[in-house]
Amino acid sequence: LAKTTQPISMDSYEGQEVNITCSHNNIATNDYITWYQQFPSQGPRFIIQGYKTKVTNEVASLFIPADRKSSTLSLPRVSLSDTAVYYCLVGDPLGTGFQKLVFGTGTRLLVSP
Amino acid sequence: SAVISQKPSRDICQRGTSLTIQCQVDSQVTMMFWYRQQPGQSLTLIATANQGSEATYESGFVIDKFPISRPNLTFSTLTVSNMSPEDSSIYLCSVGSGRANNEQFFGPGTRLTVL
Numbered sequence: 001l002a003k004t005t006q007p008i009s010m011d012s013y014e015g016q017e018v019n020i021t022c023s024h025n026n027i028a029t030n031d032y033i034t035w036y037q038q039f040p041s042q043g044p045r046f047i048i049q050g051y052k053t054k055v056t057n058e059v060a061s062l063f064i065p066a067d068r069k070s071s072t073l074s075l076p077r078v079s080l081s082d083t084a085v086y087y088c089l090v091g092d093p094l095g096t097g098f099q100k101l102v103f104g105t106g107t108r109l110l111v112s113p
Numbered sequence: 114s115a116v117i118s119q120k121p122s123r124d125i126c127q128r129g130t131s132l133t134i135q136c137q138v139d140s141q142v143t144m145m146f147w148y149r150q151q152p153g154q155s156l157t158l159i160a161t162a163n164q165g166s167e168a169t170y171e172s173g174f175v176i177d178k179f180p181i182s183r184p185n186l187t188f189s190t191l192t193v194s195n196m197s198p199e200d201s202s203i204y205l206c207s208v209g210s211g212r213a214n215n216e217q218f219f220g221p222g223t224r225l226t227v228l
């Protein structure tokens with residue numbers, strides 16, 4: 001599984017757009033990029049997954065450049081409730097190894113009023 | 114999505130004792146996973162539990178310390194044996210969604226403090 005690197009922490013204010021970038025220089029051809037969100041005292045929750053270009057759902061957008069060596073999770077107009085730790089994971093979702101999720105350090109996002 | 118419950122939600126235990134954590138899923142699943150999350154840290158996979166077979170442990174975790182049971186497709190237990198303060202962590206179970214994106218659903222966790 002490819003190693004990922006994320007900023008340890010980020011600060012933002014309500015209503016702003018937050019972009020969290022993850023580096024994964026050794027990403028393999030079959031690997032997808034997946035993001036999880038973890039609120040305090042809860043287990044992680046799947047946010048979004050993508051392979052290339054852009055993926056958008058009701059929660060976030062995921063931007064992946066052509067070389068796929070990095071990705072950016074974009075949270076539009078954050079609120080206080082978006083304060084959480086965000087984990088970037090890379091792996092082949094159809095590969096047996098990916099079922100054993102390998103969490104990196106994550107990015108601790110703090111949203112202030 | 115799968116709904117997962119864990120018992121107990123938290124416990125405070127004495128050194129040298131053992132604690133069994135239960136994980137219940139509202140649907141039948143093939144694979145269940147147990148993770149540990151130490152204070153302020155990321156999650157680390159302890160083992161994978163398949164129904165009807167022995168659990169598969171990750172490097173650094175052994176069956177004598179973390180015995181796991183998987184009696185059916187909706188239930189699993191993790192026992193933390195002969196506890197020491199270093200075992201103080203949050204223990205979480207998870208299950209796969211069965212979807213192509215391999216999304217996993219996590220339980221709320223069990224917060225263990227060992228004195």
